[in-house]
Every structure is written in C-alpha cells, then in structure tokens.
Amino acid sequence: xACSKIFSGDLPELTNxxxxxxxKDFSTLYSCILINRLWCRLAIPLLWEDPFPKxxxxxxxxxTNYHFIEIYLSKLNEDIKTKLYEYGVNNNLIISNxxxxxxxxxxxxxxxxKILNSVQTWVYxxxxxxxxxxxxxxxxxxxxxxxxxxxxxSFEVILPICYDxxxxxxxxxxxxxxxxxxxNIRNLTFRIYNYNNQNIIKxxxxxxxxxxxxxxxxxxxxxxxxxxxxxxxxxxxxxxxxQNNLKKISFGSFVNLYNPFLTLKNSNCSNTLNTIIFYFxxxxxxxxxxxxxxxxxxxxxxxxxxYCNSLNSDFVQQxxxxxxxxxxxxxxxxxxxxxxxxxxxxxxxxxxxxxFGFASMMFNEYNExxxxxxxxxxxxxxxxxxxxxxxxxxxxIYLFIENNQNNINYLTIEANTYNTDYEExxxxxxxxxxxxxxxxxEYLCLSLSFTISDLEIFLKNSQNTFIKKLLISxxxxxxxxxxxxxxxxxxxxFKLHNIIVKEFHDLHSSPYIFIDNYF
Numbered sequence: 471x472a473c474s475k476i477f478s479g480d481l482p483e484l485t486n487x488x489x490x491x492x493x494k495d496f497s498t499l500y501s502c503i504l505i506n507r508l509w510c511r512l513a514i515p516l517l518w519e520d521p522f523p524k525x526x527x528x529x530x531x532x533x534t535n536y537h538f539i540e541i542y543l544s545k546l547n548e549d550i551k552t553k554l555y556e557y558g559v560n561n562n563l564i565i566s567n568x569x570x571x572x573x574x575x576x577x578x579x580x581x582x583x584k585i586l587n588s589v590q591t592w593v594y595x596x597x598x599x600x601x602x603x604x605x606x607x608x609x610x611x612x613x614x615x616x617x618x619x620x621x622x623x624s625f626e627v628i629l630p631i632c633y634d635x636x637x638x639x640x641x642x643x644x645x646x647x648x649x650x651x652x653x654n655i656r657n658l659t660f661r662i663y664n665y666n667n668q669n670i671i672k673x674x675x676x677x678x679x680x681x682x683x684x685x686x687x688x689x690x691x692x693x694x695x696x697x698x699x700x701x702x703x704x705x706x707x708x709x710x711x712x713q714n715n716l717k718k719i720s721f722g723s724f725v726n727l728y729n730p731f732l733t734l735k736n737s738n739c740s741n742t743l744n745t746i747i748f749y750f751x752x753x754x755x756x757x758x759x760x761x762x763x764x765x766x767x768x769x770x771x772x773x774x775x776x777y778c779n780s781l782n783s784d785f786v787q788q789x790x791x792x793x794x795x796x797x798x799x800x801x802x803x804x805x806x807x808x809x810x811x812x813x814x815x816x817x818x819x820x821x822x823x824x825x826f827g828f829a830s831m832m833f834n835e836y837n838e839x840x841x842x843x844x845x846x847x848x849x850x851x852x853x854x855x856x857x858x859x860x861x862x863x864x865x866x867i868y869l870f871i872e873n874n875q876n877n878i879n880y881l882t883i884e885a886n887t888y889n890t891d892y893e894e895x896x897x898x899x900x901x902x903x904x905x906x907x908x909x910x911x912e913y914l915c916l917s918l919s920f921t922i923s924d925l926e927i928f929l930k931n932s933q934n935t936f937i938k939k940l941l942i943s944x945x946x947x948x949x950x951x952x953x954x955x956x957x958x959x960x961x962x963x964f965k966l967h968n969i970i971v972k973e974f975h976d977l978h979s980s981p982y983i984f985i986d987n988y989f
Contacts, residue, residue, distance in 0.1 A: 486512050493519075497970075514571050519623070520579035522588045536592040538573075540564055542611055545574055545618075550610050557603040563596060574618040580651075581626035581659075582641045585611060609640055616648045624657035627673070642669045649680045656683055660706065661690040661722065671698065674705035684713045688986070689730075690722025690749075703730065711737030719743065720986065723750030731756050735766035744771040745989050747800075749982055754780040760788040767794065774800035774985050777829055786811040790818055797822035799989065802858060802981055804829035806839040813846055820850040827858025827981060830884040830917075841866065848873055856880040856984055861889055862899045872906045879910075880984060884917040887945060893919045896945075900924035904931025913979060915941040939977050 489512045492498045502513035521538040543554065543564045555561055589607045593600055629638060645651060658677070662670060687710050691702070707730045710716055716739035721727055734740065753760075757780065764770060773796055775781070781803070789798075798819035806812060816823065826847060828840060841864050847854070848870045855877055859867050862883050871878060883899055885892040896918035904927070907914075914937050925942075954960060954971055961971045 482508060482512075485509065489513055489516065492516065514573075515576040518571075518573050518576035520577075522579075522581065522584040536588060536595070539588060539592045539607075541573055542614065543607070545572075545614060546610055550606070553606060554603070557600060557606070558597045559603070560596070572618060574614045577615050578621075578623040579626070580615070580622050580624070581628060582612075582638065583626070583628040583630065586637050605637075605640075608637060609644075612641060612644050616644060616651055619650065621650070622652055622655050624659070625652050625655045626659040626661075628659065628661045630663055639669050642673050646672065646676055649676070652677065653680055654683055655681055657686045658684050658709070659688040661688070662702075668698070671701050671705060674702060674709065678705060678708045678712065681709070682713060683715065684709070685715050686718040687716065688720040688722065688747075691726075699726075706730065707733050710734075710739065713742075714738050715742055717742055718745040718747070718989065720747035720749060721751055726755075727751060728755050728759070731763060732759055735763045740766055741768050743767055744769050745774070746770070746772075747774040747776070747982070747985060747989075748778050749776045750778065752779040753785050757784050757788055760785070761791045761793075764789075764792040764796065765794050770794060770796045772797050772799040772989060774798075774825070774989070776800065776802045776982055776985070777804045779805065780807075781805070781812065782807045783811040786815045789815065799823065800825035800856075800981070800985055802827045802829065803843075806843065809839040809842060812843060816843075816846060816851065820847075821853065823847075823851050824853055825856040825981060825985060826851065826854050827856070827882070828860030830858075830860050830886050837863065840864075844870065853877055856981060858882040858981060859884070861885055862895055863889075865902075868902055868906045871903075871908075875908045878908055880913040880979070881907075881911060882913075882915040882917075882981075884915075885919060885945065886917075892945070896920065897924050900928040904928045904933075904935070907932050907935040907937075909935055911935060911937045913937075913939045913941075915943075915978065917943040917945055919946050920944045941974055941977050943974055 485508060489499075489502060489509070492502065492513070493516050496517065499513045499517050503510040503517075518538075540563050543551070543559075546554075551561075551564060554564070586604075586608055589611070590604050593604050593607065597603060627638075658681070689706060691706065703726060710719060710730075711733050719734075719739075721731070734743065775798070786808075798815070799822060801816075801819075801823060802825070803812070840860075844864060844866050848866060852874065854874050857870070857874070857878055857880070859882065862885060867883075871881070883903070885895050885899075889895065899916075899918060900920070901924060920942070964971050
C-alpha cells in the first residue's frame with residue numbers, strides 16, 4: 471500500500487527523498503520522469519543540475535549528445551536567436567520555446583572550462599569552426615544562468631595552459647556583477663595553470679567577501695614567485711581560513727604549501743576541518759610543521775596521501791608524533807625512499823588504511839622494496855577497499871587480492887609500454903586474475919596489452935564474479951581499433967544481457983576522484 475502511494479504521488483516528501491538517491495544516475499532519473507507528473511517534477515532538476523559533460527584530456531572521441539545545448543538555446547531571446555541563424559545555425563536545431571520547465575534555473579554545478587568545451591564541440595559539429603559563434607553562445611549561456619537566478623552548489627575554476635583567458639575574463643565580469651550566483655556555494659575548486667591574470671585576484675577577493683558557506687575546497691595552484699602569485703596565495707588562504715564550516719580541503723600539485731598550511735592551525739576551520747587530501751605534493755617544505763598544524767586541528771578525522779614526494783623518515787616521524795587522533799585512509803606511492811619508515815607508517819595505520827596503490831610509472835629500481843612493502847600490507851592491512859597495483863610484476867598481487875576478498879571493491883591493474891616486458895606481464899595477469907577476484911566488484915580497470923586468447927581466459931575465469939563497472943584499455947591497440955560503444959548493433963546486443971557499453975572515460979575513476987567523492 472505504501473509503495474502504491476509513493477508511485478501515485480500521495481507521499482511527495484518521501485518520493486523526493488527516494489529520488490535524491492538517484493542523483494548522478496542519469497538512466498534511472500530518465501526512467502523516473504516517465505512515471506507521473508510528480509516524479510517528473512522531482513527528477514528533472516536533478517538531471518539539469520550539471521548537464522555539461524567532463525572534458526576528456528586524452529580521449530580521441532568527444533561525447534556526441536549535446537541536445538541539452540539546443541534546449542538551452544531555445545530559452546534565449548529572439549535577438550540572440552536571430553544572430554545564431556545569421557551565423558549558420560539551422561533553426562530546426564533550436565526547439566520551440568514551449569518547454570515545460572525553466573531548465574537554466576536548475577544549474578547547481580558551474581565549471582567554466584566544461585561550458586566552453588561543450589559549446590565549442592557543439593558549434594564545430596553543427597556549423598564548423600567559428601570562434602565568434604562560440605563567443606556568442608558561451609556569453610549568452612552564462613548570462614542566462616544569472617538572469618534565471620541560478621543558485622550554485624559548486625563552482626569550479628579550471629584554467630588549462632592552453633585556455634584562452636579572454637573567456638575567463640568574460641566569465642569573471644559577469645560573476646562579479648551578480649553576487650547571488652555564487653553566494654551559497656558549498657564546493658569550490660581552483661585549478662589554475664594559465665596564470666598571469668589580474669582577474670584571478672579579483673575573483674578571489676570577491677569570493678572571500680561574498681562566500682561564507684564553503685564546506686569543501688580543492689586547490690591546485692602554481693606559484694611563480696611573482697607579485698600575482700603571492701597576492702593570489704594570500705587571497706586563497708583568506709578564503710578558507712574565514713570559513714565557519716569548511717570540512718574538507720584538497721591541496722594539489724602546484725600549491726606553495728608552507729604559509730597556506732601553517733595558517734590552518736589558527737583558522738575558523740580548526741574546529742570543523744575533518745578531511746585533508748594531499749595530491750602530488752612535495753612535503754619537503756612543510757615536514758617541520760606537520761605535527762604543529764595537525765595537533766591544532768581539533769576534529770581532523772582522515773588524511774589522504776596520493777603520489778606525494780619526500781615521504782622520508784622525517785615525514786613519517788612527524789606524522790607518528792601527532793597527538794590528536796586521526797586516520798591515514800589513503801596512501802598511493804610513486805617512490806619508496808625509505809622502506810623501514812613506510813613500514814612503520816603502515817604499521818601504525820594498518821587498521822584504518824582503506825585505499826592503497828603504487829603508481830604505474832614506478833620503475834624497476836623499486837622492485838625489491840615494492841615487493842617487501844607488498845608483503846607487509848598483505849599481512850597487516852586487512853581493510854583495503856581501493857587497490858591500484860601499478861606495474862603487475864609480482865605474483866604476490868594475487869595473494870593480496872585473495873586475502874582481501876571481503877573488502878576490496880575497486881581494483882586497478884596497469885602496465886605500460888615503458889616496461890620492456892609489458893606484454894608478458896599483461897598475459898600473466900589475464901591468465902591468473904579471474905581466479906582470485908572477489909564475488910562482487912564495484913569497479914575493475916585493466917590497462918594492459920590484450921590478446922584475444924588471454925582476454926577469453928580472463929572472462930571465462932571471472933564469470934562467477936559480478937563486476938558492476940569493467941573498464942578495458944588496450945595500451946598497444948591490438949584489439950579491434952573501432953570503439954565498441956560506437957557500434958550500435960553490438961551495443962544493442964549487450965543490452966539484451968543487461969550490459970550497458972560506455973566510453974572508457976565515462977567510467978574511469980582515478981584514486982583522487984574516488985576519494986574526493988567518497989570522503
């Protein structure tokens with residue numbers, strides 16, 4: 471009876487709570503909009519929170535479904551539409567403005583790089599390369615989000631090296647004139663590689679004075695030693711130390727960390743910050759203050775270390791001396807500088823370590839300490855959920871997987887062509903891995919050199935394992951060069967067996983993405 475009432479719309483609050491669990495599960499949300507008006511009204515905003523697809527830096531194929539751009543264009547005023555037609559946009563592509571929902575008002579995630587990439591892809595596909603048209607649509611979409619009183623949940627500023635800063639400048643001018651758009655943001659990301667621009671400083675000062683509800687920040691910021699760098703670093707620091715509810719902060723590879731990290735201990739967030747992620751950080755400049763800062767973070771719960779440098783004995787000693795209790799949840803290693811120290815670190819945090827891995831670029835010079843470290847975690851670390859093997863050059867990997875049958879849920883095994891024996895290693899993995907996999911896996915990513923015969927052996931041996939997401943990347947392209955997800959007949963054949971075929975990058979989850987979303 472209760473289930474019937476939910477589907478009939480008699481319990482709207484409960485129905486809404488159920489649909490919230492489907493956020494980011496687009497196929498399920500599309501099904502929800504077909505049930506009835508209530509389910510449609512609740513599901514549509516979730517589908518349009520973040521419609522712009524992520525940019526694939528290394529993919530040769532771009533996503534092709536940009537129908538959402540055409541829906542947005544239908545909401546523009548007639549003067550702008552006329553200009554679009556003059557630039558060669560077919561008026562049949564722009565849907566008549568009789569839409570049931572105000573789609574622009576639902577935007578919650580704004581990433582100016584993703585918007586630009588989506589607009590460029592759509593323009594180049596339907597009209598051809600036309601930068602003036604890109605400029606027109608890009609600016610019009612931003613203005614539309616503002617005019618429709620969009621209220622952002624997340625704001626991402628990502629400026630790649632090749633990024634045209636003119637787009638950034640145009641974005642900033644619009645944002646600075648409309649403070650309500652970003653006033654309530656809870657997630658802020660700054661990844662700046664195209665740097666020397668005064669507008670970055672303007673934006674940072676604006677966010678510092680306008681935003682006080684941020685709970686999560688990700689900072690990946692270069693420091694060139696000039697005045698712009700120093701002022702920007704100070705503004706970034708002012709943003710996070712002034713927050714009253716900052717719970718998570720991620721320091722990325724280019725951050726000059728000493729001063730920003732030291733100020734954490736006397737900031738407003740010293741009583742709220744519970745998660746810190748270090749990603750490609752060199753600890754050498756902050757080793758001396760690690761204990762000092764950690765001991766002042768009163769509710770610090772978890773630390774995540776991903777591919778950082780200077781994980782030496784001094785670093786380990788500082789971590790071990792910290793008085794406030796916290797858990798080292800993640801450790802991904804790209805160098806083994808001092809085996810005994812890492813062993814000591816793992817010994818202290820063996821019960822709480824959940825995510826562990828070796829970089830795929832870890833070369834032969836680390837083979838012996840890597841093997842020893844592997845033996846140690848196999849023996850003592852029993853709660854590993856996410857494991858990245860690096861180069862699969864030791865049979866102990868299978869023992870490790872077997873010993874973590876009840877916990878391991880995400881598994882990545884990668885070889886690369888820098889290793890002269892990558893073909894032999896790949897063959898060994900495919901012939902042995904299927905026999906030791908857990909009965910259920912959320913995620914299995916194999917980047918190897920594939921042959922048809924080895925792949926058949928793997929699939930046969932793993933047929934009793936349920937793998938929700940299976941990713942296969944052939945590092946030498948020996949398999950059929952056609953992309954499976956583009957072959958309609960084959961994709962439909964898989965659907966008959968409840969298997970959905972997607973492009974590799976649609977499913978790929980790096981350790982950082984997993985940790986950032988999970989914690």
